[in-house]
Amino acid sequence: MAEVSIKKLVKRYGDTEILHGIDLDIAHGEFVVLVGPSGCGKSTTLRMLAGLEEISGGEIAIGGRVVNNLEPKARNIAMVFQNYAIYPHFTVYKNIGFGLRTAKLDKREKDKRIREAAEILDLTPLLERKPSQLSGGQRQRVAIGRAMVRDPAVFLFDEPLSNLDAQLRAQMRLEVKRLHRRLGATIVFVTHDQVEAMTLADRIAIMREGRIEQLGTPDELYEQPVNTFVAQFVGSPSMNLLPGTLDADGQVRLEGLPEFAVPWSGPTGAAQPVTVGLRPDEMRVGDGLPGSGRISGEVEIVERLGHDALVYLKAGGHALIAKAEIANALTPGGPVTVTAAPGALHLFERESGRALPRS
Amino acid sequence: MSAALHRPRIAPGRIVAWTLLALGGIVMIMPFVFMISTSLKTPEQVYDLRLIPLRPTLKNYVELFADARFLNWFVNSLVTSTIVTLSVLFFDSLVGYTLAKYRFRGRSFVFIAILSTLMIPTEMLVIPWYLMSASLGWIDTYWGIMFPGLITGFGVFLMRQFFSTVPDELIDAARIDGLSEFRIWWEIALPLVTPAMSALAIFTFLGNWTAFLWPLIVTSEKDLFTVPVGLSSFASENLTRWEMVMTGAAVSTIPTLIVFIVFQKYIIRGVVLSGLKG
Numbered sequence: 001m002a003e004v005s006i007k008k009l010v011k012r013y014g015d016t017e018i019l020h021g022i023d024l025d026i027a028h029g030e031f032v033v034l035v036g037p038s039g040c041g042k043s044t045t046l047r048m049l050a051g052l053e054e055i056s057g058g059e060i061a062i063g064g065r066v067v068n069n070l071e072p073k074a075r076n077i078a079m080v081f082q083n084y085a086i087y088p089h090f091t092v093y094k095n096i097g098f099g100l101r102t103a104k105l106d107k108r109e110k111d112k113r114i115r116e117a118a119e120i121l122d123l124t125p126l127l128e129r130k131p132s133q134l135s136g137g138q139r140q141r142v143a144i145g146r147a148m149v150r151d152p153a154v155f156l157f158d159e160p161l162s163n164l165d166a167q168l169r170a171q172m173r174l175e176v177k178r179l180h181r182r183l184g185a186t187i188v189f190v191t192h193d194q195v196e197a198m199t200l201a202d203r204i205a206i207m208r209e210g211r212i213e214q215l216g217t218p219d220e221l222y223e224q225p226v227n228t229f230v231a232q233f234v235g236s237p238s239m240n241l242l243p244g245t246l247d248a249d250g251q252v253r254l255e256g257l258p259e260f261a262v263p264w265s266g267p268t269g270a271a272q273p274v275t276v277g278l279r280p281d282e283m284r285v286g287d288g289l290p291g292s293g294r295i296s297g298e299v300e301i302v303e304r305l306g307h308d309a310l311v312y313l314k315a316g317g318h319a320l321i322a323k324a325e326i327a328n329a330l331t332p333g334g335p336v337t338v339t340a341a342p343g344a345l346h347l348f349e350r351e352s353g354r355a356l357p358r359s
Numbered sequence: 360m361s362a363a364l365h366r367p368r369i370a371p372g373r374i375v376a377w378t379l380l381a382l383g384g385i386v387m388i389m390p391f392v393f394m395i396s397t398s399l400k401t402p403e404q405v406y407d408l409r410l411i412p413l414r415p416t417l418k419n420y421v422e423l424f425a426d427a428r429f430l431n432w433f434v435n436s437l438v439t440s441t442i443v444t445l446s447v448l449f450f451d452s453l454v455g456y457t458l459a460k461y462r463f464r465g466r467s468f469v470f471i472a473i474l475s476t477l478m479i480p481t482e483m484l485v486i487p488w489y490l491m492s493a494s495l496g497w498i499d500t501y502w503g504i505m506f507p508g509l510i511t512g513f514g515v516f517l518m519r520q521f522f523s524t525v526p527d528e529l530i531d532a533a534r535i536d537g538l539s540e541f542r543i544w545w546e547i548a549l550p551l552v553t554p555a556m557s558a559l560a561i562f563t564f565l566g567n568w569t570a571f572l573w574p575l576i577v578t579s580e581k582d583l584f585t586v587p588v589g590l591s592s593f594a595s596e597n598l599t600r601w602e603m604v605m606t607g608a609a610v611s612t613i614p615t616l617i618v619f620i621v622f623q624k625y626i627i628r629g630v631v632l633s634g635l636k637g
Binding site for chain 2: 047050051052071072073077078079081082083084085086087088089098099101102103146
């Protein structure tokens with residue numbers, strides 16, 4: 001079993017603490033993505049898991065064994081790096097098999113594993129090539145192959161797709177997902193791309209400034225973000241955040257948009273300033289259902305995406321984005337009305353940014 | 360059609376450049392040509408400055424090789440230069456790698472300290488070296504000739520700069536693949552800096568092969584002379600046998616040419632290899 005347990009993990013460089021006690025339990029076979037803006041500590045966490053960075057405090061266990069003081073090679077992990085890190089002076093065959101040199105396997109078994117991995121990753125015709133003769137996607141597959149043949153307890157991926165172009169990235173994303181299903185391995189994957197996180201992960205840990213802000217399934221993060229940071233980070237385009245109030249009568253109102261009034265489903269007390277979160281894809285252009293909140297404004301830009309469009313609008317001094325199914329009638333500078341159903345509302349405390357509970 | 364028949368015009372700038380380069384080339388090659396030419400002359404013809412000797416002769420070469428001392432000097436030069444070169448390649452690249460790829464307290468200080476040794480001219484060092492050699496009994500030994508050059512600040516500096524260009528991720532990947540730190544240096548990092556290693560090998564071998572001042576000071580026994588020191592013994596107050604000096608010099612260029620030809624190939628191959636972009 002290859003579960004990973006991280007307890008109170010701290011990293012300090014001199015006097016600067018950059019990880020402030022991270023707790024994370026990853027089940028055997030689970031695909032967990034660490035995501036966050038650059039400098040949030042996600043790569044450092046991964047490198048500590050790999051044994052490439054010293055642990056300043058706390059504990060990491062892999063498969064029930066504390067690995068704090070173990071060398072990377074003794075941790076039974078494999079890692080795929082952002083810049084592939086395949087050895088330029090070896091052939092693809094030797095690159096894939098390199099991690100097996102120290103393994104106690106006979107030659108035929110090693111050869112079998114290398115060829116199997118090459119077959120799975122479509123690299124068989126390229127085995128005798130040098131990395132300089134490969135494309136970016138092929139190089140990354142070689143790096144994945146090198147990780148695969150070692151049959152590790154845990155796979156670590158450090159932004160492996162960020163050097164690839166958009167099309168290739170989508171393709172490799174699928175391959176990584178397929179690989180996970182096929183190998184059933186525990187995977188910890190670091191990325192700054194929330195789309196990658198949402199599409200790949202069983203669970204996502206959203207990190208900011210050395211802390212995990214929220215840990216949950218992609219759906220949980222999307223539907224119940226714990227604060228404005230998570231709310232904005234998850235989803236594309238990101239959630240509209242507008243200043244408003246939650247009045248004592250349970251109505252949510254937006255500053256500068258008097259016609260907007262929507263009942264809040266959660267508990268209410270005295271009137272309080274809030275930040276109102278509206279996801280662009282939960283808003284409708286045109287009149288909505290009865291009880292929906294109306295926002296009238298002016299179209300700024302329309303981005304056509306194919307079967308739908310993104311409408312950038314200005315209303316009551318705020319800038320908003322809404323998704324529209326039919327964009328033909330909308331012209332920049334023209335009037336527009338968007339509506340949001342009561343269920344689409346997310347409320348956050350204005351000061352702390354924490355989410356208010358919904359019932 | 361007519362365009363195809365047009366000869367490409369050569370820009371006047373190019374003609375000037377080529378002329379200057381050709382002149383430079385001639386200036387560079389002349390000492391070499393004179394050396395060969397003089398080595399083919401008889402003693403009477405030496406001061407006759409024509410390039411092609413009137414009656415070329417190989418007598419000087421025969422005499423040189425008949426003299427057991429020259430062969431001895433040649434071997435001395437070969438042994439000391441080769442050992443020093445191997446030592447420099449090994450130690451300088453190890454130190455350079457450590458300075459480039461390990462984080463430790465005092466790293467910059469150590470690097471600057473090593474770098475600052477480059478500012479001290481050999482002429483200033485020979486006296487301390489000599490005193491040291493005298494007190495440790497290294498005078499008239501191979502070790503005495505070699506020890507100042509076994510690790511060089513220049514080599515450390517050069518190798519550190521090149522190792523800095525090796526991606527850290529490759530080294531991390533090798534750690535995860537289970538290599539020891541020494542093997543990472545040997546199997547992963549070193550093959551990626553072959554151009555620098557080759558350049559360092561050429562510089563070091565040439566520098567030691569032609570070294571004169573220190574070998575002259577540290578050796579007094581004729582059997583331990585290196586080629587340049589030995590050749591200088593052909594010159595005396597009353598008579599300098601230029602034809603023999605030139606013959607010896609001509610023969611002594613052979614190993615340097617071989618080293619250059621061999622390592623130049625590695626420089627080119629290395630550039631091709633490390634041309635891989637991420």
